Amino acid sequence: MRGVCVFGAGSIGCYVGGRLAAAGVPVTLVGRDSMRRVTAGGMRLQAIDGSQVEADPRFETDPAAAAGCNLVLVTVKSGANREAADALRDVLDADAVVVSLQNGLHGGAGLRSDLPDHTVLAGTVGFNVVRDGATFRQATAGDILVQADPVWTGYDAAFARAGLPIEQRTDMPAVQRAKLLLNLNNAINALSGLPLREELAQRAFRRCLSLAQREALTVMAASGPAPAKLTALSPALMARTLAVPDALFRAVAGQVLAIDPTAGSSMADDLAAGRPTEVDWINGAVVQLAADAGTTAPVNARLVELVHDAERGRRPRWTGRDLLAQLRAARR
Numbered sequence: 242m243r244g245v246c247v248f249g250a251g252s253i254g255c256y257v258g259g260r261l262a263a264a265g266v267p268v269t270l271v272g273r274d275s276m277r278r279v280t281a282g283g284m285r286l287q288a289i290d291g292s293q294v295e296a297d298p299r300f301e302t303d304p305a306a307a308a309g310c311n312l313v314l315v316t317v318k319s320g321a322n323r324e325a326a327d328a329l330r331d332v333l334d335a336d337a338v339v340v341s342l343q344n345g346l347h348g349g350a351g352l353r354s355d356l357p358d359h360t361v362l363a364g365t366v367g368f369n370v371v372r373d374g375a376t377f378r379q380a381t382a383g384d385i386l387v388q389a390d391p392v393w394t395g396y397d398a399a400f401a402r403a404g405l406p407i408e409q410r411t412d413m414p415a416v417q418r419a420k421l422l423l424n425l426n427n428a429i430n431a432l433s434g435l436p437l438r439e440e441l442a443q444r445a446f447r448r449c450l451s452l453a454q455r456e457a458l459t460v461m462a463a464s465g466p467a468p469a470k471l472t473a474l475s476p477a478l479m480a481r482t483l484a485v486p487d488a489l490f491r492a493v494a495g496q497v498l499a500i501d502p503t504a505g506s507s508m509a510d511d512l513a514a515g516r517p518t519e520v521d522w523i524n525g526a527v528v529q530l531a532a533d534a535g536t537t538a539p540v541n542a543r544l545v546e547l548v549h550d551a552e553r554g555r556r557p558r559w560t561g562r563d564l565l566a567q568l569r570a571a572r573r
């Protein structure tokens with residue numbers, strides 16, 4: 242184990258990199274100068290059970306710092322992958338394994354085609370991280386799911402020691418599809434302007450998500466693997482359960498609401514910070530799958546439009562009722 246480079250020191254990158262560093266792993270974070278300044282006095286990493294560790298890993302803004310690491314975790318947003326690959330291509334050690342820890346269907350595949358001389362693995366993070374200054378807090382339960390590979394033999398124990406259990410999967414395309422279904426809520430959450438827990442507690446917003454997920458499930462059934470079962474309810478049952486009245490939802494799927502009260506989706510973070518969002522890689526991925534199958538995905542297409550409008554400052558906040566009306570109208 243020569244060391245881990247985390248490329249893209251933001252919420253996920255600092256939480257994962259910080260916890261690994263606190264567990265004694267040699268970690269280099271590569272990120273922006275603004276984040277380097279925020280974390281200059283060290284960072285605090287709070288687990289889902291409230292326990293906290295501190296770390297002060299090496300933080301560089303020059304991608305050349307990835308040299309010497311044999312595991313490189315890419316945690317930039319999807320739109321920055323090409324730039325990340327360009328920055329890493331000439332600095333990676335020949336045997337460095339690159340892992341996409343990203344949402345969407347194509348993070349691993351995109352990096353793989355841009356870094357053809359390296360092993361590139363797909364992965365995704367199943368939990369939410371809230372940043373408050375230099376404190377990074379895990380806000381929901383979940384593991385890190387990665388494409389199975391011998392490289393993990395050298396890192397499994399270190400990740401577990403760091404409180405970041407790694408689940409090796411041989412079905413990452415199915416896992417990514419299942420995660421995509423959950424992430425269809427990112428846009429709805431961002432447009433609601435509410436924390437995830439408050440948003441998901443409202444039936445109208447859950448109905449929006451149910452429409453988006455049911456559309457995605459229909460599109461996914463046309464080709465490719467069925468989404469994996471990542472939650473207690475199967476993807477199809479979850480999509481239907483979301484639409485039930487609030488009291489019934491709390492009774493049958495209350496664990497969905499077990500979220501830190503301040504947590505928002507990563508897309509809500511982007512919208513709030515005035516950054517471009519990943520909507521084209523999430524709801525847009527459903528639209529693309531539909532186009533590939535010769536059909537359409539109007540609900541997800543409308544969510545893409547509304548998030549792009551919000552990025553431009555046009556109607557950034559929606560009530561559940563108004564958003565549901567928009568999505569229903571899009572289906573007609």
Ligand SMILES: NC(=O)C1=CN([C@@H]2O[C@H](COP(=O)(O)OP(=O)(O)OC[C@H]3O[C@@H](n4cnc5c(N)ncnc54)[C@H](OP(=O)(O)O)[C@@H]3O)[C@@H](O)[C@H]2O)C=CC1
Pocket residue numbers: 248249250251252253254271272273276316317318319321324325328342343344345366367368369370371506507510516519
């Ligand atoms: N946040 C969360 O709770 C979760 C996020 N995810 C997924 O994890 C991935 C990472 O998300 P998240 O941590 O929220 O993202 P963030 O935006 O918080 O972090 C990414 C960081 O990488 C920086 N960056 C981008 N390009 C470069 C570059 N070329 N060189 C150096 N730094 C760069 C960004 O800076 P800048 O913005 O200035 O470009 C930003 O600080 C996404 O795919 C997301 O969907 C999955 C589960 C939960």
Ligand SMILES: CC(C)(CO)C(=O)C(=O)O
Pocket residue numbers: 344366367368369381423424427437505506507508
């Ligand atoms: C954890 C989850 C599903 C929701 O917060 C997420 O992936 C995100 O915020 O991007």
